[in-house]
Amino acid sequence: MMSYVYDLMKTPFVLALIKIVILLVVAFTVIAYITLVERRLLGFFQSRLGPNRVGPLGLIQPIADGVKLFIKEDTVPIHSNSLLFRIAPIFTFFPSLVGFGVLTFALPWITPASKMHLFALADVDLGVLLVLSLSSLGIFGLMLGGYASGSKYPYFGGLRACSQMLSYEVPLTLSIITVVMMANSFRLSDIVTAQQTHRLYFFIPLIISFVIYLICMIAETNRTPFDLPEGESEIIGFHTEYSGMRFGFYYVGEYTNVVFLSMLAPALFLGGYDIPFVNDIALWQVYPQLISILGFCSYAIKSVLFAYFYIWVRATFPRYRYDQLLKIGWLVLLPISLVNLFIVAGIKLFLLK
């Protein structure tokens, strides 16, 4: 019996299923706890305590929030387009979740018996392009949710969300394209390998792309200072009519995006699972398992830095006005990222042969 199970474990299909389950469990745990971390950190920034009553240090708070959202009544307004109203939240939630599949988390794990890549689920050829095309589908949830509510205010919230995400997607894509040009590949593990072999993280030569990416990743996830689509306190957003777990889908979808973009950023600009100041590949040939695990930890720490950056920015900056937001997107970021693209292409063509 046990040997049968062991044989089954080694088939690629079952192995992939196990990896998917582990990835989903870890991702959901991280997404649940980043909400708590955010509230505690916001409390710290504003000299107050934040949620600390449910369990030690408030550690059970995310579970309490989830239970609350699940048992709330799920209302559907009379004037809404009810089918669309029901499926719209799913559009925001799932595209960003699929993106986790193409990330590579560490160098391959080598056992004496075999070489298994335990830290990558589907390291596909066109990983970056896949990520971009999936993230472009996330807009529909916001737009359709606003439209289907059958009320003016969510309608305008949906339109605001749509034009904001459209205008910030272009500079985001252009800044990622410069990374692809430097690494000569769309595959995420190749991008990390290029940074390891050149022993130079891409945020140093591509500092302009890095800054553009940082701005656009905040705008893409609709968070302060670009949180006009929802506008938690003053403006009424696209999810006004939603309640219960359908609202929860939007909420979790936003944090899924936050976690995903903070995990993509290290791979593109900070060397991913590379351990700083160490020649990884040479050491990996001697101690493969140790370097694999240390690389995973290094990746996790870099991702946490980006997630912290999100919360830090949210606590620091006031919200932009809507015309300012569109002006920054189209008149500042787009020209800069286009010129940057040409400069990087020129450097790549004529200087780095």
Next chain:
Amino acid sequence: MASIIILTAILIAIFSIFVVSLKHPISSAISLLVGFILLGIFYLLYEAEFVAAVQVLVYAGGIMVLYIMGIMFSDNEWIKITRQTHIQAPIAIILILIFFAFFGHKLYNSDYPSLSSKSSQQVTVVQTVKKPSNLPYPKMETNPRSVAVKLYSDYLYPFEVASVLLTVAVLGGIFLAKKEV
């Protein structure tokens, strides 16, 4: 694999019919969106990963957003009261029959092994997945580098013509929008 391809094709056909038959413009737009995503999957099944990714990125993520935004901005109350079609169904049916007859004739006489009856070696799609050298369709270069090389060498002229066409469309749009301001 062959069954998945056929299933995807049938789904694309169904959603394309939805696009023209559903009453509400937003429902049509969403059917079109699903159709575009399914078309991306269709390309993926034929190992054209680059085209599939670009299909989803440009058509589903870019153009459909603009369509839905346009529908949301425009006042579409009149659609409910106006009759949308003239009496064109008989002519359309005849034209469609002619089109399918022509299409079927061409397919029947083609060299595609899995589709035409003339081929001597009946290669099924399932076999060819295991042996990529024996594909029933022309082998496409999926590497982005080879796509780029083809695009900028063999297909440079159509590429430039398309870019000029798009520029003309952009200029026309700006001209039309400026007039009202």
